[in-house]
Amino acid sequence: MLYPELPLVLAGPILRHTAPEVVTVWVALQKACTVELRIYHTQAIDDCLFTGKRATVALGESLHVVAVTAQTTLQPDQLYAYDLCFKFEQGECSLQEGLTSDRFPDVNLSYFDHGKPTFLLPPTQIEDLKILHGSCRKPHGHGIDALPILDSLLETTAAEIRDRPHQLFLTGDQIYGDDVSARLLETATLLGDSLLGWQEKLPLKSTFMTASELKPQERGEIATRQAGFTGGLGDKRQKVENHLFSLGEYYATYLLSWSQIGWAILKPTEPHLERFVHTLWQVRRALANIPTYMIFDDHDVTDDWNLNQAWCLRVLGRSLGRRVVQNALLAYAVFQGWGNTPERFEVEQSGARLLDAAQTWSASQGSDRAALQEIAKLVGMPPQDPKTGLPKFIQDGDVNILDRHPDALTWNFIIRSQCHEILVLDTRTWRGYPLDHEQVSQKIAPPRLIAPAALVQQLSLLQDSKHLTTFLVAPTNLFGLQVIDWIHHWQLRKKKVFSTDVGDAWNVNTDALAQLLTHLFKLRDSIVVLSGDIHYSSTIRLSYQRADSAPGVLMQLTSSAMKNEELITRIIHTRLKHWLLPEPKRKWFGWDHPPHMIERSKPIDSPDWKCELEWIPRRAAEHTDLSLDRFPVRAGLFHFNLFKFWTWKWIQDGREIVGVNNLALVSFTRDDSSLEVIHTLYWFSSWRPLEIVKSRFARSTL
Template identity: 55%
Template sequence: MNNQSEDEFLQDLPLILAGPILQHTEPKSVTVWVALKQPCQVELKVYETINNGTVLGNSLLEGRRSTVALGKSLHVVAVTAQSTGRECLISDRIYAYDLLFTNQTSHQQSLQQALCSNRFPNVNISYFEHQKPTFVLPPSRLQDLRIVHGSCRKPHGDGFDALPILDCLIEEAANQPEQRPHQLFLTGDQIYGDDVAAPLLWVSSMLGDALLGWEERLPVTQNKPRDASYHTPKQLPPGQRVEVATYQAGFTAGLHNKEAKVASHLLGLGEYYASYLLVWSPVCWPTTFPRGREMMGGSKTRRLWDREVREMRQFIHTLWKVRRALANVPVYSIFDDHDVSDDWNLNQAWCLRVLGRPLGQRTVQNALLAYAVSQAWGNTPNQFAAGQPGEKLLAAAQDWSASQGTDIAAYNAIARYVGMPPTNPRTSLPEFVQDGAVLVLERHPEALTWHYTVRSHCHEVIVLDTRTWRGYPADDKPTAPPMLLCPQAFEQQLSLPLQQTPEIQATLVIAPTNLFSLKVIDWIHHWQLRRDKVFAADVGDSWNIHTEALAKFLTTLFEQRQQVVVLSGDIHYGSVVRMSHVGTSSNSQAQSVLVQLTASAMKNEETITRIIHTRLKDWILPEKVRRWSGWSNPLNMVEQKPRESRRDRQLQMKPDWYCALEWIPRQNTRKPYFGANIPWLITTKQQARNDKWRWLQRLMFWKFPWFQEGREVVGLNNLALVQFELADASKPHKAIQDLYWFSPWYPTQIVYSRFDSQLVPNQSLYWLGSTSKLEQ
């Protein structure tokens, strides 16, 4: 792209720009997402296999759908194959699928032909000789279930990308239906709209314009009459977007002396579209990057550019494994803030600041449209069927691009279907509606719902949208922490799904932001809240900052389930915590347990997370058991202070329930069979640098395996594999999370840490089973 015109660059690319990505998969329907450079009708067929995936059998499911023209050279489809008769996919079997592409002149390309071009002559997205991607449904037995999850994947983040490890996990057990991963859940920050590397924005801007075939006119404020009222993305170059992102769009990521976070913020629709193609596929990346001296002004920014280019090259180097993995396991996702921008909908102040500005509103809408067509379509394909809001959104997106960004009716329709709040004509601020004691951003009745539930014979996964259904306190200041789910959202997203399958073996809930984090993080959040610097540390994103909402979350869950597993991310470390819960009334003395499995980040480790990864955290600030008293009317919970006197407890109204939180220790590091001296991980230049400085390894005591054996968290880039162990044939006994990461003592080695938590309340906690002890 650097030395080629846009047309020449696109001509060198294969038909498939990104994908195929296997998405929502059920016994009678399978959905596959793909992005193409030309319009096509795409036909999907799902086949049974013989000899555990090695030989293709009969076609079982079929479907076809035409692509949606999101731009002149960007045509996207999530095609669903369905059963035409009694055919039905079953558990514990390997299935394969194939795609056929027919263009407007009736010319056809097979999947293999569509993957290849002169620049990419050999592309393999299969683990078998037949070269077709494969998958398995969740098993019939819970103890055979394998779920992978992860979050926070920033292309220029520190450390190696952990998502390629998924390819290793699938490849290791490709012909073993009970052992290979059955589902992947991406729990937030699949892309970063803020904190974008300058070279990545350079690629995204050029690629976005090439894909759209037109330049978007972004609305900016006129400070002087002669100032332009619109700018195209190319007129806002990398490294020079601090002013426009912070003060024209209103984004908060650059506040508190963090201008670098927004210096290359995504703004244009094409940039958001391009970001998804770039994080999931190596196809659209240029072969060469310009040098820092050609792109940036100062010596510091030039050096930063060159360093980020090296990081991009390392990221691109392993993307082929990411692409193959995503084609061979059902992928489900939900957004968090960085999929739009840091602090997205954090509190009412953020909504007023950003959604009250034309550029802020346009950018959020661009991000949501890109998420809808790149992720939500495959999560919930029924919403995009004929006559549904999703299909209307696709039509509006097509009209908006065909008009080159001038069709106001199409723009307004996009806003309606992605759930953008209407703007008050008098104040130019977003509209809110009352929901009990909180305010919620108003949304059109036909707006897409981003939350959903996935079920199998043995488990259910309830995926929460904790960003667009927040409840902002009506009688508090705009920066006050919100309910992450307003009362209406609790009913729709949690209560109703829990009522549908009471006999399910395992219930998992996806909560993109943590219910509970490290104690020191809570201290920082409360300190920043008192200083009203809520944007500095995402104050309000953790559930336990708003105790009434957390109490409602726990009581809603435990009214229907006694064992719950929560999958979470966001926090840039991996861990496992267990909450034991017991009622006090004679009518309700049930004991329940919630286990939170956190996996973060896939690629965004930081200095502080590297420190807490080690034994140093255990020595200086170990996590202790935390206890709460809770009440049902009104809902609330209060943490018991370690030095709280017996008299203080007796003065409180008798609690309706108690709960206690403990951190599950990580076991000693293990080595997977595929993890030693892996040749695919690093580039040739990186290998040469490693060899040059390997003699220093013996002097770096902090990288020694013994020092890296921390007790509570994995603070390096990681990916989680979740399994269950049963005590008997019906009741789950243990939830096991294996966190895979790259060893610092030998950089081309993958290791994993096991966290093993019983799915029963901890009877050793002094109050459990006899609440009177607490009151004595």
């Protein structure tokens, strides 16, 4: 073992794709073994119902990962448990033995005396469904991490079939590859190199360097000039001073975000980071006890990832930029993507070939060029033009998209139960860019977040099962604050698109948004969108009307950030927002051929469709009985405590926005023929430190 004082299990188990016919559990270990997954009914906890086995993948000498699946026949409204057994060439050990060590003698991932993690399948009726979602979790971000609230919710409802949440969706920025604290980078570099057992040689201009040679607080110039990353442009160089570069650093950052174990090698010394680590045991227990699905946004790779054509040409035409993006995508595939779609990682599938290539490249200590090229192909890296070194594009209708090998993994997916379906979109790797990229204005133009053919392909998964309630996970918002729209268009005119992510919201490119809405409402009359990205939470209702069909409704439920609140989001969280800049009702008129929409307050002659958007006000904050593991509240935890009035509940109880760290719960109630969506945001009050409160948004949709 690399660290004998640490347990066998470095992170996990994390419960991933779970359905009546399959259960998948992900885990990261220090040693290679075969992992056996065992499924139980809690009413007969000693009788194993189903098993599944899979050998770990050697990502490094001391990093072995697996997502093991058991084939099952499970039923809704039943509480199930699972266990793991680790089998070596000589002997085996239980999950509890693998979780503990001299350094960590007490690790408990269960809410019950039997000691096993548990879970529920989604119910048969939509009124009983409970889904959690959240995004944007930066370890050293301001405020208290909201993801541990999930542990409190599960602890209080663990045995309650009607109250316990069924699924968790993490809708982007599960890690931050760009904006990293110095201490986390130092720990990730040391841990990553140690786990791999070798040091990756990163391609800089005219030389190679290892991650350990690129010190914290000294990476800004390299990240910006040699990798081409845009997160540090302008006066934001500090945002990339600690950018992750190596594959080992990306691997380690996942471990450090999901488990307290890796932090034993270097204790955190920054207050915000220290508080983050203090409650990681609750995050770990929660993720072991609820089926969890994940999709990337930009920070899982780097800020502005594939934002526009200028970014692609700038970054993917440089050796270091390409390597870092490829490292991030490989880490995403193993740590996030595998558990979403385990069938894509079965024998002879592209995912299995990727895992083989990752093992080969690591075993060669980074010297096997064929394995490196295979990784690039399978994670979807675009080939380079041999003359210019720039990434290749191919045409898709009236836009260009990044070229990729046909065997490359796809990241979008759909899951279904007896009462709902959730389509998770990939809005990062299938973007459509203007055909004429010689002009600067075209290079920085807002893209289609999904190119036309790719959009049809991703939405085609909704063709069946119209009786189900439909959810759409869109990591970047369809609609946002009107003032942000103004800022984006102003920044676009000034050609300063990277400073405010101009192009990452659907409604900046109205042609793409029109195509999305048209296709969605041809397939479904009502849609619930789960979104994140923007560091505030809200609920928006869009009514849609065509002359030739029934009216439609789209509810956009946004939850952001779990840990990354900022000064501006704290301000719009308060009553000042709706006093000074209330969100008005907004109207658009649209056409089908070609897809297009314009915003107008007065009617327009002969549109094919029209829609109206309104912001749903949140109700007054309510006390909850939830609590977190307590830690000392240090000076500076709450920015505005010097101004006592600012912490008053009356000031903090804004009507439109939850702008502090939060986690969201989606539930439903039915009244006669009307189905009401309830969006409940859990957050920490400022008037009573560490008190968890909730704000509710409710509106009929069906």
